[in-house]
Amino acid sequence: MTKQIPLVDYLVLGDPPHLVAHECTACGARYFGRHNACAACFATEFKTVPIGSEGTLMTFTIVAQAAPGIPVPFVAGVIDVDGTSVAGNVVNVDPTPEKVNLGMKVRLTTFPIGTDSEGTEAVGFAFEPVG
């Protein structure tokens, strides 16, 4: 089995793969990146909480012009997962306004990013339409 590493540390490559957030133990605000203190209430204690795998597409764009090396077009959006907003691409769908709809149900999926010089495979995440 190829050794794997997640693209970001808030992606857990378990079974099934899932996202985790840092949740402020005082006010419940959630963050995906490391924080020195809570931006909402300034407390400094966080616990790690799992994020669900299904959500609703709250907004999106179809990026047609991006940096060299980034395949276009692709769909970038924000997914509401039970009240927690997650940034991610929407994949496994035609990147057209006819096929991508505001409010559509999506679920987490993972995909390989590439393999490094030591043979480790990086794994990224995105969302795909449900059904």
Next chain:
Amino acid sequence: MSEDVWVLGIHMTKFGKHPDKDLLDLASEAVMGALSDGGVTMKDIGVMGAGNLMGGGGIGQPLQKQIGQTGIPVYNVANACATGATALRVAIMAVKAGEVDMGLAVGVEKLAGAGLLAGGSRAADANTWTPRGRDGAVAPLDGRIGTSTMPGVFAQIGQEYGHKYGGANFELFARISEKNHSHSTLNPLASYQKKMSVDEIMNDVMIAYPNTRPMCSANCDGAAAAVVVSDSKLKTLSAEQRRRAVKISASVLTTDPWEEACQILPNVNTLTRNAATQAYEQAGIGPEDLDLVELHDCFATAELVHYDNLMLCEVGGAVDFFNSGATWRDGTTPVNVSGGLESKGHPIAATGVANVWELCTHLRGEAGPRQIEGAKVGLAHVIGLGSACGVHILEKAA
């Protein structure tokens, strides 16, 4: 209660391509224009706020060496697309605080021909995956988890509004752009003065759906500068200077307070609403009193949400408000009669002074063919992503 502050002199260069002028040429032209407009010289100025975002910063002292070194304090500021408004705030705050009786603000940028300003390049993947930064990312994330490009970010901001309230679609956003391009035909200082049809706009190059190229702010060169003065100093100046002075009824800068999702997709709404609320309170007026508004249409998708954020319409009513024709130059609340960032152009650090120049020009009755007749009160708004929001309300001298 601190005393009122006035715009005494103000100037904007032609926005567009200036291959033969560098940053200092453009900034000098703007400052010397503003000083001349106000009937004063560098000798009268007590403080300078200087903005230049993309040229490496620190423009103030090199500029002094070109136009006048008097030893005054320079505050070189950087606040994303709110840099110009921040420079202006510095000068206004210094006057309000009573430290000086006259201050200068300048913003300058050279961006003609620049492509995507964020997300225009992405670092190569490393040879070995090593977690770095606050997300423990092993590789660059642009394009892998969302987009770093501004057209893409602001497309999502407009689409989010559409999802929440309905009625916003590709064509509606294109019609907002049609309005601003139409307005630009009357502004000789705009980068582009070309009327465009909705069809032309929708069928132009797609950048990030639903924003096509003419729906994006135009990268260009330009500068703008303003001289502000205290009420007591103004009283000592000539009748002509007093007649043309424009009152700064409100000057506000805000940042984005924490809200769920604000670190996922920048929230440009709450800080704008907060800035507008504070500005209306400072000025003692309401949105219904505004004769013209210059708001931050960095993308057509952004203009829509700011109708709501600036309370020009009811909450959730931006689509109906636009469809009523209110924001065309012959409507009830003309918005971006300069052509806006989509056609006037967006030399970033100049923008937050240039929109105040547009207001002053109308309030002085000096806007020529694009004059909003009888304009007495105007509001200027900018957003710098990350975020900073500047709102200024200006009033014609009584």
